[in-house]
Amino acid sequence: MLKVAKFGGSSMADEKQFAKVRQIVQSDPARRVVVVSAAGKRDRKDHKLTDLLYLCYAHLQYGVSCDSVFQMISDRYTGIRDALGLKTDIEGELSALREKMDDGISQDELVSRGEYFSAKLMADYLGFDFLDAKLWLKFKYDGSIDTDASYEALQKLAQGRSVVIPGFYGVTPDGHIRTLTRGGSDITGALAAAALDADVYENWTDVSGILMVDPRIVENPLPIEHITYSELRELSFAGAQVLHEATVFPVREKGIPLNIRNTNEPDHPGTLIMEHFDDEADDERIITGIAGKKNYSIVTVAKTGLSSTVGAYRRLFEIFENHEVSVEYAPSGIDSISLVVQASRVEKSIYAILGEIQKVLKPDSIHVTENISIVAAVGRRMVTTPGSSGKIFAALGKNGVNIRMISQGPEELNIIVGVDTKDFSTAIQVLYNSFVK
Ligand code: ADP
Numbered sequence: 001m002l003k004v005a006k007f008g009g010s011s012m013a014d015e016k017q018f019a020k021v022r023q024i025v026q027s028d029p030a031r032r033v034v035v036v037s038a039a040g041k042r043d044r045k046d047h048k049l050t051d052l053l054y055l056c057y058a059h060l061q062y063g064v065s066c067d068s069v070f071q072m073i074s075d076r077y078t079g080i081r082d083a084l085g086l087k088t089d090i091e092g093e094l095s096a097l098r099e100k101m102d103d104g105i106s107q108d109e110l111v112s113r114g115e116y117f118s119a120k121l122m123a124d125y126l127g128f129d130f131l132d133a134k135l136w137l138k139f140k141y142d143g144s145i146d147t148d149a150s151y152e153a154l155q156k157l158a159q160g161r162s163v164v165i166p167g168f169y170g171v172t173p174d175g176h177i178r179t180l181t182r183g184g185s186d187i188t189g190a191l192a193a194a195a196l197d198a199d200v201y202e203n204w205t206d207v208s209g210i211l212m213v214d215p216r217i218v219e220n221p222l223p224i225e226h227i228t229y230s231e232l233r234e235l236s237f238a239g240a241q242v243l244h245e246a247t248v249f250p251v252r253e254k255g256i257p258l259n260i261r262n263t264n265e266p267d268h269p270g271t272l273i274m275e276h277f278d279d280e281a282d283d284e285r286i287i288t289g290i291a292g293k294k295n296y297s298i299v300t301v302a303k304t305g306l307s308s309t310v311g312a313y314r315r316l317f318e319i320f321e322n323h324e325v326s327v328e329y330a331p332s333g334i335d336s337i338s339l340v341v342q343a344s345r346v347e348k349s350i351y352a353i354l355g356e357i358q359k360v361l362k363p364d365s366i367h368v369t370e371n372i373s374i375v376a377a378v379g380r381r382m383v384t385t386p387g388s389s390g391k392i393f394a395a396l397g398k399n400g401v402n403i404r405m406i407s408q409g410p411e412e413l414n415i416i417v418g419v420d421t422k423d424f425s426t427a428i429q430v431l432y433n434s435f436v437k
């Protein structure tokens with residue numbers, strides 16, 4: 001039995017959290033591979049170590065001294081070490097890092113040090129070996145992860161050992177450190193679990209599993225007990241931030257269950273994520289979860305006979321492609337189509353895009369709607385429950401939320417609505433209340 005356990009920033013925030021992590025790891029001998037994040041916030045006003053490291057790099061870029069920020073970083077880690085009575089030579093490592101910074105360190109290498117120091121300390125505290133992600137998490141030249149090479153390397157390195165691995169970074173083919181995107185330690189853990197064919201990938205954080213909705217929008221939402229990989233992917237894509245969006249791929253491919261757990265409430269079973277669940281009660285909720293994202297624009301193109309014109313959609317999408325804008329949703333009618341894009345992605349190119357659409361398609365009209373938010377209701381039972389979408393639209397309508405766009409995926413796993421950003425929180429609260437209460 002092998003459990004890969006990833007502990008996020010809040011679980012690594014200070015010596016008290018370190019002690020909880022040790023308790024959890026030691027309570028189950030199957031937890032032999034531990035992946036850690038950089039120290040996170042200790043309270044609302046505190047800073048994440050990774051953010052401080054980015055800030056430090058920004059100072060270097062502009063030739064401004066980063067001494068005071070660097071001191072905060074040093075204090076955080078020496079503080080944890082001293083409080084736990086560990087021997088790790090943080091000072092030696094830090095002065096080597098300072099020298100590298102003076103010589104011109106890359107941003108990726110500098111910001112990866114949060115995870116590096118966390119892992120060094122946790123390895124010391126647990127009596128496990130420190131296993132640097134630089135030795136196995138390999139990127140290809142194109143920036144994607146070379147999973148075959150990474151898995152093979154980790155299998156050799158972790159064989160028969162108990163290890164602590166720093167999350168968030170790996171190595172390029174020419175030996176440089178490269179980070180994943182923000183929140184990427186979740187991916188490191190998933191890759192480690194897949195490489196080692198773990199029985200479960202445990203992701204320990206500060207909530208007792210994935211909640212039905214962001215707790216900053218709805219107070220005390222119910223936790224999700226079971227969710228499928230596909231549903232989780234929909235929810236993450238739609239803005240639920242509890243896990244990095246790319247976490248599911250490696251574990252799903254190997255059929256490894258993912259279990260989200262709470263370091264502060266270790267007896268809670270959390271959320272279990274699997275391909276499917278056989279033994280489900282009939283009275284389970286239609287909606288598994290609700291998520292949303294702000295800052296979208298909708299480009300609506302109308303032209304009589306649009307959907308029967310050969311190649312029209314392709315030419316339209318090509319315009320967005322040429323401007324490197326991804327179209328996230330595209331609901332269509334017979335004579336019109338709406339393209340939903342992130343506002344920040346079209347900020348500079350919107351007029352060029354509209355001009356090209358005009359030229360290429362000669363539409364009857366083009367219309368851009370700004371300040372749109374996307375809200376997605378996700379649930380595997382919607383496909384077998386008639387009237388789900390009606391219930392959603394009725395609930396929003398009754399509460400004065402104007403629906404600007406509707407989209408449903410072909411698997412009927414989600415219903416996505418576009419609403420004015422001023423209605424964002426209301427829309428999420430209304431959906432939650434009408435499906436849960
Ligand atoms: P970690 O540092 O452990 O990786 P994160 O901060 O990345 O943790 O993710 C956990 C946080 O995600 C929670 O504290 C919560 O505020 C937030 N969150 C947003 N949406 C949800 C949701 N639907 N369910 C649970 N947590 C959510």
Ligand code: ASP
Pocket residue numbers: 008009037038048050051114167168181182183184185186
């Ligand atoms: N420390 C990194 C971040 O803040 C990675 C992570 O926490 O997963 O983005």
Ligand code: MG
Pocket residue numbers: 008183186242243244
């Ligand atoms: Mg995270």
